[in-house]
Amino acid sequence: MSTTDDEVLVSVEGVYKHFPIKQGIVFKKEVARVHAVDGVDLQVRRGETLGIVGESGCGKSTLARCVTGLHPVTKGRILFEGEDITAMSRAGLKAFRRDVQMIFQDPYGSLNPRRRVGSIIGDPFAIHGIADGADRKKRVQELMELVGLNPEHYNRFPAEFSGGQRQRIGVARALALKPKLIVCDEPVSALDVSIQAQVINLLEDLQEELGLTYVFIAHDLSVVQHVSDRVAVMYLGKVVEGAEGEDLYRAPRHPYSAALLSAASVADPDQAERAERVVLIGDVPSPIDPPSGCRFHPRCPKAQERCVSEEPELVSRGADPADHLTACHFPVEPEESLAASHAGIDQVSTEPELPEVEQ
Template sequence: MTTANTEPAPAPTQDREDLLTVSGLVKHFPIRKGLLQRQTGAVQAVDGLDFSVAKGETLSLVGESGCGKTTTGRLLTRLLEPTAGKIVFDGRDISHLSDGKMRPLRRDIQMIFQDPYGSLNPRHTVGKIVGAPYRLQNVKTEGGTKKAVQELLELVGLSPEHYNRYPHEFSGGQRQRIGIARTLALRPKLIVADEPVSALDVSIQAQVVNLLEDLQNEFDLTYVMIAHDLSVVRHVSDRVAVMYLGKIVEIADRVSLYEKPMHPYTLALLSAVPIPDTKRKAKRERIRLTGDVPSPINPPPACRFHTRCWKAQDICKTVEPPLLQLAPGHQAACHFPENQPGEKPVDVT
């Protein structure tokens, strides 16, 4: 995707008010074998994440399949119990709250699922699906649940007449709109969107993305967007966090990350983004990573990317690079970062 020189930078963050703060977040899935089910290892899906999300902001998590993006999303919504670390939402530590204590907070934290086909119960009508949050939270609405659901359907671009229809009668894009309507029912503060457009046709993706942006502006929503399509991420994000094998290796505002990526892994990801300009494509350096992503059961020591990195040296194999701020609002975890302040940026976009 070509870089526009006039692309506006995200709003300043010095006065930001954080809605979500994550520190040292860890999730290991135990591997058990034998008759006594003794633990013989663990899948280190998420291994020490630190980040925050301001009110009204969109933070996108990107990376290869298996890097821990979806697990992170499920931890933030407390669909999974963290192994360690802290999740603070709106000033309250929700890291290890019981189901009963989390129940009232479900109004404020919702999730949009990746699969618009599997996330809707095929035996329930649209009215019952979208109205479920009202029933589960015992929320009374003015004019009744049916009226509230029909207003939600109109809000996401569907017809109130769809109230009595079933999911199989809708296209993929329409099903995702139904899922979004269900998510919005209780007017949440934070929405975790797990690959919300990846299962949709390209022609429908833009409609859903624009809908999410319009809803954010109208209801002052905060998004954590999980995605792998870097073109979509660039369009919707305020800041972007790049994950590799359970860790964040770089986090920055949208403009800085796309124009001056610092971590070698980020450079490699951006160099793979298709661009329509053939002249610019011919000049761009395509970075091809060798080898497969290591197993999260036994990740490489120190820098987890050193087994595939063309800049790796001995220190990368022995000392884990901390996630440090190398430029204003731009953090990277690398001993030999690219695009340091004052250097000519590498053209990968």
């Protein structure tokens, strides 16, 4: 499926984000780097929800913070409406952040417990000099009503709200400046299941009403399936598969995607009993010294010698649609079962020793 420039809101092009590891007391020396994001390319279209899934530590949240401008990238560029945000001035970034907001994972830690809710939601108006006094209070109360909160609770503290209500406060704060893109960093993972459904339904209603675009990060595949138009699967800093949500859930092509889907909970007990679980061997390798070639090869049930030395490109494979991209030399075939397979390539070491530094 071809995508025109007007349809693309965000374009991530060859983005790397590495965090240096330093040792020493007086003279600190860089001895290694954490490869949090390592060459990611993806696009976010206007009005859609792009789901990003993967195990903890795969780089989902770091990528989200790069897209919102909270982390400077090590290499690559991020285009928002065609403008490179990685080269923006401080003033340019401030204007950019009016169009891009974030909903954080922890509804407790993301709100200052010493400040009243009205002040927290009104911060964007104060920072950007949009409204003050009675006008700001009126706007904040309208936002509270929009997300299902009682406007009369304007002067309450966060501790006086439940977990789901606190996340609604975070949603209201993100909506204050009428952004074009909202990055949802696991916004329901800290909530009870019944409250999760309420918050997800709220986000869907707001998207339809306000024409929002979402990047939705989660590790719960059932949640991502429910809310996402397209899905990108990340492993150890890289996107290993990307496709329309229905295509990926019906026929995952990367062995890692197939393993994730096999571990997802199924509501139908008969279907759950028939499902075959793909059990991955070993732990996720260290991002300090990721494996050569395909990063998934030490745990992959289909790995061969080529996977150790040659990194696969993220391209369409075989008869897949043009927008179904897979980074795998030997993708999963239709009706192929990986449940009884084991990793074919052993990993030598996943925890590299850091060199000693003279102090």
